[in-house]
Amino acid sequence: MTTAPSTIPDFSRPDGLITAVAQDAASGQVLMVAHMNRVAWEETLATGRAVYYSRARGRLWRKGEESGNTQNVRAAYVDCDGDAVLLVVEQVGGAACHEGYPSCFFRQQTPEGLKIVAERVFDPKNVYQKSSE
Amino acid sequence: MTTAPSTIPDFSRPDGLITAVAQDAASGQVLMVAHMNRVAWEETLATGRAVYYSRARGRLWRKGEESGNTQNVRAAYVDCDGDAVLLVVEQVGGAACHEGYPSCFFRQQTPEGLKIVAERVFDPKNVYQKSSE
Numbered sequence: 001m002t003t004a005p006s007t008i009p010d011f012s013r014p015d016g017l018i019t020a021v022a023q024d025a026a027s028g029q030v031l032m033v034a035h036m037n038r039v040a041w042e043e044t045l046a047t048g049r050a051v052y053y054s055r056a057r058g059r060l061w062r063k064g065e066e067s068g069n070t071q072n073v074r075a076a077y078v079d080c081d082g083d084a085v086l087l088v089v090e091q092v093g094g095a096a097c098h099e100g101y102p103s104c105f106f107r108q109q110t111p112e113g114l115k116i117v118a119e120r121v122f123d124p125k126n127v128y129q130k131s132s133e
Numbered sequence: 134m135t136t137a138p139s140t141i142p143d144f145s146r147p148d149g150l151i152t153a154v155a156q157d158a159a160s161g162q163v164l165m166v167a168h169m170n171r172v173a174w175e176e177t178l179a180t181g182r183a184v185y186y187s188r189a190r191g192r193l194w195r196k197g198e199e200s201g202n203t204q205n206v207r208a209a210y211v212d213c214d215g216d217a218v219l220l221v222v223e224q225v226g227g228a229a230c231h232e233g234y235p236s237c238f239f240r241q242q243t244p245e246g247l248k249i250v251a252e253r254v255f256d257p258k259n260v261y262q263k264s265s266e
Binding site: 084086104114 | 141152154156161163165166178208209210211212213214216217218219230231232234237238239240241242247250
């Protein structure tokens with residue numbers, strides 16, 4: 001049996017991170033997968049806006065800090081073993097992905113390889129001045 | 134800008150794993166978050182059944198191998214930076230979680246703490262003889 005974590009969510013992994021999934025409250029579409037440390041989780045709950053931890057940048061990532069495409073959190077769930085959370089969000093701007101698509105999962109695996117199955121909401125060149133999210 | 138990974142999905146992280154999210158094809162509910170190594174991903178695509186990599190057990194985890202609650206994969210998507218995949222699945226038995234709930238995200242965060250917001254489909258004691266998933 002899985003041992004219950006001492007805190008919920010359980011930030012006891014060596015990197016101190018949990019996995020976070022964002023789902024669109026209106027469409028039910030899975031928008032993105034990211035990570036959170038304890039500070040990101042607590043700020044998300046306190047502010048009602050999704051805050052992640054960017055592994056690439058090694059710092060908090062307030063979703064939409066550059067693009068303006070913030071996520072308003074309608075509900076938050078914790079999974080059975082406490083190492084993943086699900087945020088049901090209102091996606092401001094209609095696009096979660098830095099590539100300009102509504103969801104980061106805009107490519108479907110097919111027998112012929114990956115196929116883009118979504119349409120861009122914005123052009124990243126017009127949104128990001130310096131670097132991508 | 135994010136550099137395109139050399140393979141898609143990108144298994145180049147030190148642990149060789151990507152994150153996998155399973156979503157119910159019928160309800161749209163996010164069922165669970167797990168991990169995959171390259172073998173798990175390739176077996177999933179080849180068989181049409183979800184195969185994960187259990188970090189706790191250090192081996193492939195053919196979902197439902199003990200409970201019978203397999204996942205038939207209807208579609209698979211890869212995210213923008215290649216380190217997460219989304220499986221849209223038919224959840225055999227109606228429950229993805231080893232705790233007997235349809236989704237592993239059966240606890241909602243509320244100001245008073247975590248609250249169970251789902252009903253059990255099965256009693257784990259009747260399903261798992263030796264150990265939990």
